């Protein structure tokens with residue numbers, strides 16, 4: 273078995289390292305400029321300015337107005353706020369109690385919807401097609417006069433499939449329904465423009481594009497019916513109380529600005545790496561299945577399954593052995609309290625349970641090289657040979 277000194281990180285969809293330029297931008301706000309941005313004295317005023325400049329920069333990057341950007345602790349909180357905040361506000365005002373999500377949403381959306389069921393809300397989980405796309409006609413038929421929210425993610429975190437969120441937003445608005453999109457994986461990778469796109473609520477998270485962890489935002493279009501989420505002080509216009517973390521907001525804004533500036537070049541480079549990887553994998557493995565849409569998908573994800581009908585593979589051993597050989601990847605399973613659960617996303621594409629277990633997501637980023645991709649495939653070949661049951 274080949275051994276390699278250098279580890280290979282291919283899990284950029286889980287998180288990314290913070291860009292050194294982002295670290296530099298944040299540093300002054302951990303030490304010298306430490307004031308509470310809500311204080312009216314000079315220490316507070318000196319941090320209020322970068323806080324609001326960060327909000328302005330995030331807004332600019334997504335074509336929003338500055339007052340429409342609300343900082344959160346990340347994507348999970350933004351998703352929770354979008355679903356739970358609209359649910360209670362709209363039901364109180366109109367009695368509407370039905371929301372629609374897709375079956376392949378992130379757990380931040382799925383579990384928020386589940387939580388709402390406990391309060392009497394009704395949830396429709398839309399199926400997706402074999403490539404992970406929501407089908408417009410199915411969405412239309414799920415709508416009822418009681419529907420207040422449609423929440424469909426932009427790009428899926430496991431398979432990369434990109435939804436046509438403009439069409440979905442159009443369908444929602446034809447029926448006077450609020451539209452939320454989890455854009456955690458697409459922000460910084462795909463163009464977002466709230467001036468042009470008819471999205472009411474949008475979630476972003478900084479650590480997916482070389483920013484710090486623990487900071488994100490919920491874009492709330494002016495006029496959207498949504499309750500406050502964290503109660504206390506007047507921060508974030510009373511919608512999300514708590515002393516603002518100015519350093520993280522500065523890092524978030526800087527990271528997003530850098531991601532948007534480099535988007536065109538990086539997308540092209542990643543798409544080339546993705547093609548190279550798909551080709552190598554197809555050559556090396558017989559009967560490999562590629563998960564996700566062949567064209568409408570994020571350029572940095574390659575998600576594969578080993579078809580259980582052709583080659584039975586122990587998915588857990590596959591992942592662990594990849595790690596032992598220095599390759600950090602994610603399997604088609606989520607680790608929940610120590611056990612590997614089959615991915616709900618791959619199951620929604622129609623993959624059987626054994627095939628779902630024998631899956632790997634490779635997600636590339638700005639430090640990924642062609643050489644790393646080639647090495648990862650060689651290691652995969654060796655690992656598959658040892659964990660294959662047939």
Ligand code: PLP
Nearest residue numbers: 346347348378380429456457477
């Ligand atoms: N939504 C999607 C699509 C994600 O991929 C993630 C993170 O993996 C989240 C939400 C949660 O974001 P955060 O880690 O900032 O809470």
